Amino acid sequence: MSSVTQSPEIDGVAVDELQTSFRGDLVRPGDAGYDEHRKIWNGSIDRRPALIARCTGVADVQAAIRFARSQDLLAAVRGGGHSFPGLSVCDDGMVIDLAPMKGVQVDPETRIARVQAGVLLGELDLETQAFGLAVPSGIVTHTGVAGLTLGGGIGWVMRKYGLSIDQLRSVEVVTADGDLVRASENENADLFWGVRGGGGNFGIVTGFEFRLNPVGPDVMAGPVFWAMEDAPEVLRFYRDWIADCPDELMTIAVQRRAPALPIVPPDLVGKLVIGVTACYAGPVEDGERALRPLKEFGSPVLDFCRPKPFLEHQKTFDPSFPHGWHYYVRSCDVAALSDEVIDIVVEHGRRITSPVTSIALWQMGGAVGRIDDEATAFNGRNAGFTFNINGNSKTAEGFDAERRWARDYWTALAPHHTSVYVNFLMEEGEGRVRQAYGAAKYEKLKTLKRKYDPTNFFSLNQNIKPG
Numbered sequence: 001m002s003s004v005t006q007s008p009e010i011d012g013v014a015v016d017e018l019q020t021s022f023r024g025d026l027v028r029p030g031d032a033g034y035d036e037h038r039k040i041w042n043g044s045i046d047r048r049p050a051l052i053a054r055c056t057g058v059a060d061v062q063a064a065i066r067f068a069r070s071q072d073l074l075a076a077v078r079g080g081g082h083s084f085p086g087l088s089v090c091d092d093g094m095v096i097d098l099a100p101m102k103g104v105q106v107d108p109e110t111r112i113a114r115v116q117a118g119v120l121l122g123e124l125d126l127e128t129q130a131f132g133l134a135v136p137s138g139i140v141t142h143t144g145v146a147g148l149t150l151g152g153g154i155g156w157v158m159r160k161y162g163l164s165i166d167q168l169r170s171v172e173v174v175t176a177d178g179d180l181v182r183a184s185e186n187e188n189a190d191l192f193w194g195v196r197g198g199g200g201n202f203g204i205v206t207g208f209e210f211r212l213n214p215v216g217p218d219v220m221a222g223p224v225f226w227a228m229e230d231a232p233e234v235l236r237f238y239r240d241w242i243a244d245c246p247d248e249l250m251t252i253a254v255q256r257r258a259p260a261l262p263i264v265p266p267d268l269v270g271k272l273v274i275g276v277t278a279c280y281a282g283p284v285e286d287g288e289r290a291l292r293p294l295k296e297f298g299s300p301v302l303d304f305c306r307p308k309p310f311l312e313h314q315k316t317f318d319p320s321f322p323h324g325w326h327y328y329v330r331s332c333d334v335a336a337l338s339d340e341v342i343d344i345v346v347e348h349g350r351r352i353t354s355p356v357t358s359i360a361l362w363q364m365g366g367a368v369g370r371i372d373d374e375a376t377a378f379n380g381r382n383a384g385f386t387f388n389i390n391g392n393s394k395t396a397e398g399f400d401a402e403r404r405w406a407r408d409y410w411t412a413l414a415p416h417h418t419s420v421y422v423n424f425l426m427e428e429g430e431g432r433v434r435q436a437y438g439a440a441k442y443e444k445l446k447t448l449k450r451k452y453d454p455t456n457f458f459s460l461n462q463n464i465k466p467g
């Protein structure tokens with residue numbers, strides 16, 4: 001991103017006045033750090049807000065909301081900045097940036113963690129793993145806890161402990177009026193239901209309180225790869241092998257070109273591969289036993305599945321999704337890996353050209369599917385698998401072709417689509433948001449939106465319109 005001289009307009013006197021009671025930095029076009037703070041993870045998004053309010057705590061968030069309303073500014077809310085479609089930054093309006101809110105407090109006795117809104121997954125893991133504990137979260141350490149949790153939160157230990165929201169005890173929320181409210185099963189229970197899957201539609205969550213569970217610190221985990229030619233046999237074996245696997249085992253099948261990483265032999269780099277990355281959230285010896293069939297299947301070209309610290313395993317996918325590349329995703333859930341679905345996966349995997357394009361096929365089920373579907377706004381607990389089809393390029397060059405590939409892959413799967421995970425949506429319109437929640441939950445969320453945000457102040461999200 002490069003600076004341009006033209007700046008979006010905003011009332012400078014009002015901003016100076018705001019600064020007198022605002023602890024964090026207020027960053028405007030032309031200020032040092034403006035380009036740094038308007039950047040988000042997806043390098044294909046280049047937007048120029050009129051003001052970035054870098055909040056340090058609840059009072060700053062309240063002030064930022066009241067200011068945006070008084071100035072009639074469009075407001076984007078930023079946690080970890082990993083929104084695929086870039087909804088955490090806007091042109092001309094205001095970014096309410098929660099990144100400076102980095103507090104994590106772990107109580108190993110009660111097994112509870114209190115987490116502020118700017119914390120990233122790796123930062124949370126670092127604190128909880130000091131006690132051999134974890135919150136179920138996602139698979140890339142630089143993702144934000146806030147956005148991920150508010151959409152549901154799927155990751156390596158979800159089949160054992162559920163989604164991130166399933167271990168959420170309470171939240172502190174600043175509403176569109178600037179009021180701070182607490183929500184839990186016993187307090188503002190309707191709001192607590194809504195924030196567990198309903199995203200940023202109802203307010204800014206400044207604090208999360210999670211239950212912790214034992215994980216690691218060592219786990220049996222990592223990827224096993226085969227040549228893409230072997231994909232039909234690998235996928236059929238994979239389907240049968242995981243059919244009745246324990247909740248401790250979570251896997252993600254991957255298709256891509258082998259990346260240029262130190263663990264990849266040079267003669268494999270750039271070749272089309274299919275892999276299964278696993279994590280066994282239980283004793284390492286049990287994990288070794290459970291994963292033996294995977295490691296012994298066919299002729300792997302790379303096997304990096306071994307005992308390792310959970311913290312190390314959590315970083316497995318980090319090098320594949322660095323900040324600043326151009327990212328596009330299409331996603332859907334499917335009920336099962338039928339032969340038809342496998343044929344589509346095989347065919348479209350072979351067509352991958354970009355060295356940074358990939359798919360992740362998530363095994364769902366386990367504890368996620370056993371929790372009462374009505375308990376939270378999250379939909380899709382019955383999904384068999386979730387597809388994350390990533391058409392990526394390092395720069396704008398070639399990005400269109402990657403997007404086309406991702407759309408073609410997704411379209412071919414259309415007859416098998418069931419639901420879609422809201423955090424894996426691009427800006428795809430109201431119909432897709434409705435599909436993500438299902439008709440009944442969508443209507444319930446609309447009612448809640450009318451109660452907590454009737455003017456749709458929080459509109460830059462997978463938006464549930466109050467009207």
Ligand SMILES: Cc1cc2nc3c(=O)[nH]c(=O)nc-3n(C[C@H](O)[C@H](O)[C@H](O)COP(=O)(O)OP(=O)(O)OC[C@H]3O[C@@H](n4cnc5c(N)ncnc54)[C@H](O)[C@@H]3O)c2cc1C
Binds near residue numbers: 117153
């Ligand atoms: C590289 C990568 C890996 C991912 N891996 C996973 C994964 O393993 N599991 C998974 O479940 N998802 C995953 N996702 C999807 C991820 O959950 C969403 O992109 C999520 O929105 C990211 O949260 P964030 O705070 O980083 O994003 P941001 O871009 O900061 O926020 C996204 C949206 O969340 C809302 N929001 C953020 N913070 C708050 C807050 N404090 N209060 C209210 N609303 C808020 C806003 O509407 C905002 O537009 C991944 C995404 C990326 C890019």
